[in-house]
Each structure stands twice: as C-alpha cells, then as structure tokens.
Amino acid sequence: MLEEALREIQRGTAEIIDLEGIEKLLKAYFKEGKNYTVKAGFDPTAPDLHLGHTVLLQKLATFQKYGAKIQFLIGDFTAQIGDPTGKSVTRKTLTQADVLENAKSYKEQVFKILDPEYTEVVFNSEWINQLGASGMLSLTTTFNVARMLERDDFDKRYKSGTSISISEFIYPLLQGYDSVHLKSDIEIGGTDQKFNLLMGRHMQRAYEIGKEQSVLMMPILEGLDGVQKMSKSLNNYIGVTDHPNDMFGKVLSISDELMWRYYELLSAKALSEIDAIKEGVANGSLHPKKVKEDLALEIVERFWGTSEAQAAKEEFERVHAKSEIPTDIDTFSVEGEIWIAKALVDCNICPSTSQARRDIKQGAVKIDQEKVSDEQLQLTQGEYILQVGKRKFAKLRVL
C-alpha cells in the first residue's frame, strides 16, 4: 500500500525535494491514520482552468486518496502584485474587484476534480493584510537582494536591463510566508515555481515553526503548439469548460510527439499501459490517430461524461472525416439581399470585409459545400451554410 502510494505520488513529477519527508507522512497516515496538509497556490488572474492547471489538480487528487488535506490557496493578495515568474516584463496589477470575481469562478471549477470534503479553500489576503508594516518589514529581513537576484528570471531581466519592480521581490517572500501561516507539510507547484516553493522552506525555517515542507514539482504542460506552455494569453489551451466538440478537436490537433506528453501528464492510464501503446505504435499494430482519439475521448469523458464524449467523437468524424456540416452551428438572419463579404463578417466568421475578400480570392469560402469564386456575389432570399476554411461555419437566413 505504501509502495503503491509512493509510486502514484511520484508519477510524472519533475522533481521532489525531501522525498523522505513525504514518505514519513505517508507512513504516519497508514499506521495511525494521521492526516497531513498539502498546499497549492493559484493566482486568480486567469479564472478559467485549462488542462495545464489540471496536471496539478490531479496530483492533489492523488494526495487526497492517501490522507492529505488540501490547502487550496487563492493568492488574492499576491495576485495584486503579479507573480514575476517567467515574465520578461513587470506585470500589470489587478484591482481588488477583478481578483474577487476571478476567485469566485475558480472555486466553481476546481471541485470537478478535487474532493471538497478534504479541501480547504483559503485566501492569503486574510493573513497578509494582518501583517502590517512591521510584520512586512521583518519578513523582508529574512532574505537579501543578492540571493533574490540569483533567481533565473530576475537575473536575466537585471542583466538585460529590463525593469524589475521592488514589489516583485515581495512576491516570493509572501508566498513563502503563506507556508508559515498554513504550516504546510508539502507544497506542490510547477517547475517554474521552484524558487517560490523553496522560499516556503526558507520561511518556515526562519520563523521556526518546527517543520520544513517537502516540495513536489510537476512539469509544465505544453500548449497546443507543443512549444510554449499552455496558457490562456497565448491562446494555445484546452479549457475544462470548453465544449466537448472543441475539446475533442483540440486534442486531435496536437502533434504526435506532444500526444505522448499529454498521455504522461493527463491520462489516468497506468505507465505500463502507456508503454504498451507506445510499443504498438512503434511496431505498426496501432495507428497513431487511433491512439490520439483514445486520449481525446478519455479527456472529454473526464469533464463531460461518457455519452457527451462519444457524441463529440461522432461529430468529429462526421465533420472532418466525411467533411459534412456540423450539427449545431450558429444561425444568423438578415433582411434583404446581402453581399457575400458582408455576410461573412456579420456571421462572425471573418473579422473584416477585407479579410473576407482575401479568403474568397484564396478559395477558402464555401456556400453549401460549393466553393465561391465571385467576390461580388449577392445572396438573395434563402438559407445558406457559409464556411471559411475547415473549421468556421455559420448558417445564414436571408429574409
């Protein structure tokens, strides 16, 4: 049992600091039923969760199976500073209202994966606001600028002459202090959080709370492009609230290479099972497309259930394998004759008439599956299925 728990916990991790500490906690749980705490912090800047976040959430769910109480920390205070991690420029600060609004939708989404009974949602403004100026000051005495500048992203920015705000130095300190206040046993985060996570250990030592948290880091999930990390601002993400059809399509659009990565980090399949699949693809007994479909199915199932996932798969085959029209597409209606380019803009499938004209010129526009070549075309009364490229559809009624 202990062995299995340890394997499960280590699965897919990038790095673990103080694994012995985790082992001790697990032993205590299995022997005496003693619970322990696992902290994970989330910035409520982008309230919509995507699969990148679920890598962490699933790890937390694993911990819950083995006796952990999750401290789900919403960094409402720290979000006002903006985490400097991985940023090449100083981040814009959010207003209090933004933060609260975002935090709210966060809470709604997260319990799709975590068990609410073993999860405590906390906001760090609660205790950080109590710190006061003197508390803040003593916090800053525990660390120094030289060590702060050792941090890779600060170092780069400093050397390249990019601005670093003083408030950004405060960020890691506060994140570390969160661990002091919560007396966390373990903290997990992405590899890009290493510095901040270690700050938790440093702070717990500095404030002498009698323990130092273990740190577990998960690799960063690449986005759909397979290069940059999955993020909303790069628009290369699969959101957990994405429509099943979109979700399915997005998973299938990733490269084969990236597919293995997703299997490793997102699939619930055992590692041995995944190895067998890899073997199958290598010796030609399994088609990579089939393997990718299975992954897409599994992921959609997790967030929408089996029947929705099946429906998404069938829809996908209809539209793309047989190039038929999707079942539900947005419908628009207009009065009187309309020029084709204008119609495309009105139906939100082209951003401007200029773009629409270019698309027509390139043969990307179809009406009822027929390619359009005349850019002056006027649509008279009737119902049309408009299409731009492979994915953009709209139904238009001309009255």
Place this chain on the structure above:
RNA sequence: GGUGAGUUAGUCAAGUGGCCAACGACGGCAGACUGUAAAUCUGCUCCCUAUGGGUUCGGUGGUUCGAAUCCACCACUCACCA
C-alpha cells in the same frame, strides 16, 4: 537630480524628407499534400463594395509643396553617474 540611448503593425525588428501601408523574421489565416498530426511547398496578413479612398510609425504642436524620418514640449523605458 545629471548625462546619454530609445519608443515603428500581434511580437521581434529595418527604415533617418518624396519611390512608405512601411524590408525581413516569427506568429496567425488560407490553399496543396495528409491522419483537421508533424514536416514540406504556395499565397495572404490595417480598414473601406476598392485598378480607387481612408487612417497608421509613443502623445501634442510646429517646420515643409511633402514627415515614421527635421524641430519643440510632454509621457514612458533603459544605461551610466549621483
């Protein structure tokens, strides 16, 4: 506070009086080929019913027949010195 350098389209980055809606790269979109994969090749990439017109090069004013380019002031960024 002083001195110097800089701010160009989604990003990076050329352009230093007319030939500039502005080289190039990346990204993005589309076409071919496919497994809506990758790789590759090709075209497009400010707006406007358009062989034409309009609005762009941090902001505001000015010089000029003509400005992204010259001048003044303002804002912001960076470096060095305090």
